[in-house]
Amino acid sequence: xxxxxxxxxxxxxxxxxxxxxxxxxxxxxxxxxxxxxxxxxxxxxxxxxxxxxxxxxxxxxxxxxxxxxxxxx
Numbered sequence: 001x002x003x004x005x006x007x008x009x010x011x012x013x014x015x016x017x018x019x020x021x022x023x024x025x026x027x028x029x030x031x032x033x034x035x036x037x038x039x040x041x042x043x044x045x046x047x048x049x050x051x052x053x054x055x056x057x058x059x060x061x062x063x064x065x066x067x068x069x070x071x072x073x
Contacts, residue, residue, distance in 0.1 A: 002069060004065055004068070004069035005065075005066060005069045005070075007062075007065060008062045008063070008064075008065035008066035008069055009062065009066065010062070011058050011059070011061055011062030011065065012058075012059055012062035012063065012066070014058055014062075015055045015056065015057070015058035015059035015060075015062060016055070016059060018050040018054060018055035018058065019050075019052065019055040019056070019059075021050075022049060022050060023047060023048050023049040023050050024047070024048055024050075025045055025046060025047040025048070026045075026046055026048075027043050027044070027045050027046070028043065028044050028045075028046055029041060029042070029043050029044075030042050030043070030044050
């Protein structure tokens, strides 16, 4: 399997996941303070929304790459 086909399949899977889940969230540690034996930390939960057009676009790009990868081989 050539690298173009692998990239195409990965793009199709990522686009489908973007459409199904609509986004993802992650936790980011922003502040950490140590006051003697006391340690304080602040963690912010961030979320990233994936637009529908981006998911469809990534699927289409993956499909084109997969089609062109088959045609070149």
